[in-house]
Amino acid sequence: MTVDSLIATPCELTDVAASKSAIVLMTRIRLARNLAGRPFPGWANSPQRAEVLELCREAVAATSPMKRSLVVSVGELSSLERQILVERHLVSRELMGSTQGSGVVISKDQAFSVMVNEEDHLRIQVLRAGLQLKKAWNAIDELDSALEESLDFAFSTSLGYLTACPTNLGTGMRASAMMHLPALVIAGQMDKVVRAVNQLGMVVRGLFGEGSDASGSIFQISNQTTLGESEEDIIKRLGSVLQSIIEHELNARGKLLDADPGKLFDKIGRAYGILRNSHLLSSSEAMNLLSLIRLGVDIGVLPDAQRPVIDRLFIEAQPGHLQHAQKGEFDPGQRDLIRAVRLRSEFANFASPDFTFPRDGRN
Amino acid sequence: MSNPLKCDFCAKGATVHLTQIVNNKVHKVDLCEDCARAKGVTDPGGFSLADLLLKASLSPAPSTGSIRCEQCGFTQSDFKKHGRFGCPACYDAFKGVLDPMLDGMHKGTLHIGKVPRTALARRSLHERLTRLESELTDAIKSERYEEAARFRDEINQVRQATDRKPAS
Numbered sequence: 282m283t284v285d286s287l288i289a290t291p292c293e294l295t296d297v298a299a300s301k302s303a304i305v306l307m308t309r310i311r312l313a314r315n316l317a318g319r320p321f322p323g324w325a326n327s328p329q330r331a332e333v334l335e336l337c338r339e340a341v342a343a344t345s346p347m348k349r350s351l352v353v354s355v356g357e358l359s360s361l362e363r364q365i366l367v368e369r370h371l372v373s374r375e376l377m378g379s380t381q382g383s384g385v386v387i388s389k390d391q392a393f394s395v396m397v398n399e400e401d402h403l404r405i406q407v408l409r410a411g412l413q414l415k416k417a418w419n420a421i422d423e424l425d426s427a428l429e430e431s432l433d434f435a436f437s438t439s440l441g442y443l444t445a446c447p448t449n450l451g452t453g454m455r456a457s458a459m460m461h462l463p464a465l466v467i468a469g470q471m472d473k474v475v476r477a478v479n480q481l482g483m484v485v486r487g488l489f490g491e492g493s494d495a496s497g498s499i500f501q502i503s504n505q506t507t508l509g510e511s512e513e514d515i516i517k518r519l520g521s522v523l524q525s526i527i528e529h530e531l532n533a534r535g536k537l538l539d540a541d542p543g544k545l546f547d548k549i550g551r552a553y554g555i556l557r558n559s560h561l562l563s564s565s566e567a568m569n570l571l572s573l574i575r576l577g578v579d580i581g582v583l584p585d586a587q588r589p590v591i592d593r594l595f596i597e598a599q600p601g602h603l604q605h606a607q608k609g610e611f612d613p614g615q616r617d618l619i620r621a622v623r624l625r626s627e628f629a630n631f632a633s634p635d636f637t638f639p640r641d642g643r644n
Numbered sequence: 645m646s647n648p649l650k651c652d653f654c655a656k657g658a659t660v661h662l663t664q665i666v667n668n669k670v671h672k673v674d675l676c677e678d679c680a681r682a683k684g685v686t687d688p689g690g691f692s693l694a695d696l697l698l699k700a701s702l703s704p705a706p707s708t709g710s711i712r713c714e715q716c717g718f719t720q721s722d723f724k725k726h727g728r729f730g731c732p733a734c735y736d737a738f739k740g741v742l743d744p745m746l747d748g749m750h751k752g753t754l755h756i757g758k759v760p761r762t763a764l765a766r767r768s769l770h771e772r773l774t775r776l777e778s779e780l781t782d783a784i785k786s787e788r789y790e791e792a793a794r795f796r797d798e799i800n801q802v803r804q805a806t807d808r809k810p811a812s
Contacts, residue, residue, distance in 0.1 A: 400728065435732035440755055445729055447742060450755075
């Protein structure tokens, strides 16, 4: 069978669904909320911040998704713990930088987190695996309404929820998807995609938001505007932009497999070799290699069962998690050694890539 | 902008000039090379000016003078420095400066979407209660006892409806 005929052969519906959701790693929605009549965190003094922290923490911890949740002040967290929470996308870097009168409540299943006294009094967040905008919105809408029972939010009928920064005004909602787009990166089409997405009123960022790089070919796509459009409409619009990016990524994969399969297979094969045998791996190199292995799974040269392992390693190969697993703090050079040991042992059990029957993930 | 050759963020000379047209309005930002790189500006089409505009659009507003929020003491120059407001009431205080800015920043200038109904209903009940209580006090003071009795009944009704304990 040739690559061509293979691509043309329809596959099971389940397969389509699985590989489509594979491009979107994670869906996230966050809502910015503030308490009426109180200065925003950036302008409040310490007693005012402490008061808001107390008030919000109590209200948040009392909601049903936050039963037996983690409730902490930033000041109580070690620097390693802070890093781990950032790496899991449960808190922002900004929050972890403000040790005075800031805190976070994280649900047991890590699906919900509420940051207190970040840029706004409350930053309510929900995380879902795969592409689940609708479900994520329903979940966060419910939590937000529960909080409204006990907290008076700053709200204007004309401007909506009032936020510290006018760019979040209105719905206060930022909905985003974490997308794995290796073929668009390899094909050099990401610039074009970023431009097009921008024109549609959406923003593309790296893995850790503003200013972060896109190692591992992972990008965050989110809505830019928050005022003048309902939450449902924003989500619908974002959803269709995401669908079209998925389409472009699948096209790019098809083209890579069509035009120069040897080049793509070489990248995946080498990534496998390095992950299995290297002794020094920087965080960003590891991310890029894991990204290629993930692409290998998507195009069927590695078994599907390995995708969850790779997704876990995306998180666990990061500096905070790596050091936490080793129960200590290490300098970057030592970390690269530890990372390589970890990945070698994981990949020792991985099946070797089999390049006989690749597919582009579409069918 | 008095000196178009200066960077909007630092004092250095601007070599990067961005123009973006949003809702038929021209927005311009001048940047030095370092700031342009720091802000991730590589391609005007592939980069949104919203955040930059937020600060830049406030500079050409000399006629408004220095506005100050009565509630929290936040001033216009504070906003220029932080790019964030001081408190919810700032949105009223800075309305004149904010409105033209919102035009290019968002899809619209009017909120469409979720409304915190519970909180708003609670607030309006609270306001009603406060008003009734002051009317009750007035009525007693001026010995309008019949009216006072009516206000008292109304207050009790509202309290029962909200399950509120009598205010101290």
